[in-house]
Amino acid sequence: MKFEKNQKIENKVPTSSMADIAFLLLIFFMVTTIFKMEDGLPVTLPRVETAQKQKREKIMNIWIDGGGNISINDKITQVSQIEDILLTMLSERPDLIVAFMADDRAPYGVVSDVMEELKDANAIRVSFTSDPKSVGAPRRRQ
Amino acid sequence: MKKMQAKSRPTTEFSAASMSDIAFLLLIFFLVTTIFALEQGIPLVLPGKESSNVKVKRKNILEVKAYPNGAVVVEDEQVPLARLRALVERRLAQNDKLIVVIQTHPDAEYGLMVDILDELKLAKCRRISLKTMKG
Numbered sequence: 001m002k003f004e005k006n007q008k009i010e011n012k013v014p015t016s017s018m019a020d021i022a023f024l025l026l027i028f029f030m031v032t033t034i035f036k037m038e039d040g041l042p043v044t045l046p047r048v049e050t051a052q053k054q055k056r057e058k059i060m061n062i063w064i065d066g067g068g069n070i071s072i073n074d075k076i077t078q079v080s081q082i083e084d085i086l087l088t089m090l091s092e093r094p095d096l097i098v099a100f101m102a103d104d105r106a107p108y109g110v111v112s113d114v115m116e117e118l119k120d121a122n123a124i125r126v127s128f129t130s131d132p133k134s135v136g137a138p139r140r141r142q
Numbered sequence: 143m144k145k146m147q148a149k150s151r152p153t154t155e156f157s158a159a160s161m162s163d164i165a166f167l168l169l170i171f172f173l174v175t176t177i178f179a180l181e182q183g184i185p186l187v188l189p190g191k192e193s194s195n196v197k198v199k200r201k202n203i204l205e206v207k208a209y210p211n212g213a214v215v216v217e218d219e220q221v222p223l224a225r226l227r228a229l230v231e232r233r234l235a236q237n238d239k240l241i242v243v244i245q246t247h248p249d250a251e252y253g254l255m256v257d258i259l260d261e262l263k264l265a266k267c268r269r270i271s272l273k274t275m276k277g
Contacts, residue, residue, distance in 0.1 A: 141223055
């Protein structure tokens with residue numbers, strides 16, 4: 001009678017498919033990562049020391065440049081339109097934080113007008129966005 | 143006679159053993175370097191539409207005025223920004239109910255108001271009010 005060969009149990013983990021798994025994960029993350037970029041307006045943000053980090057999801061940016069132009073969602077906006085825009089945004093996200101991406105040299109009157117609109121729309125959480133790259137750098141004014 | 147050497151055939155197979163290393167390296171590199179850009183700024187809660195006007199005693203108010211020429215004036219006296227913090231800290235020590243009102247001229251630079259706000263936050267001032275001067 002023919003004896004069967006003593007079969008050895010393999011004790012190796014098959015690593016040949018590891019590369020596939022890793023590449024799959026890599027490609028998955030590369031594809032699903034969306035960098036949402038808003039162009040806004042070119043601004044020089046103020047430098048501050050007491051800045052706090054804000055969650056990006058909650059934030060809606062309002063750009064105000066040195067000339068007093070206002071941009072929301074990549075559209076140049078008039079002050080009178082802000083309330084309507086905000087009311088729509090607030091109905092979607094009640095905990096919305098409105099972040100002022102305002103230029104250091106923007107006239108305060110425009111910022112103040114926008115803030116009045118925010119109050120009217122009951123968007124009371126605001127944040128004055130500062131320059132993230134200048135942590136520890138001296139302020140422009142002394 | 144010498145033993146004939148076996149003809150060494152050049153292997154045509156691509157070595158896939160290090161592929162997983164490369165892939166994981168890339169994976170880890172991207173995981174580590176991806177920064178979910180957090181935005182930072184000075185948070186503030188504005189008074190809402192429904193909030194009523196509260197009457198405050200005059201002695202509990204400290205007015206800080208900001209002018210278009212960059213001047214910061216506290217009680218008719220021009221104060222450099224560097225000294226504002228100490229001044230507010232001193233006032234807060236005297237009166238813990240103090241409300242600081244930042245009165246900014248409409249033509250003043252927004253950055254000046256933010257600088258004042260920053261100084262007030264550094265001085266641990268909790269009650270801050272923003273006001274715009276009648277232009």
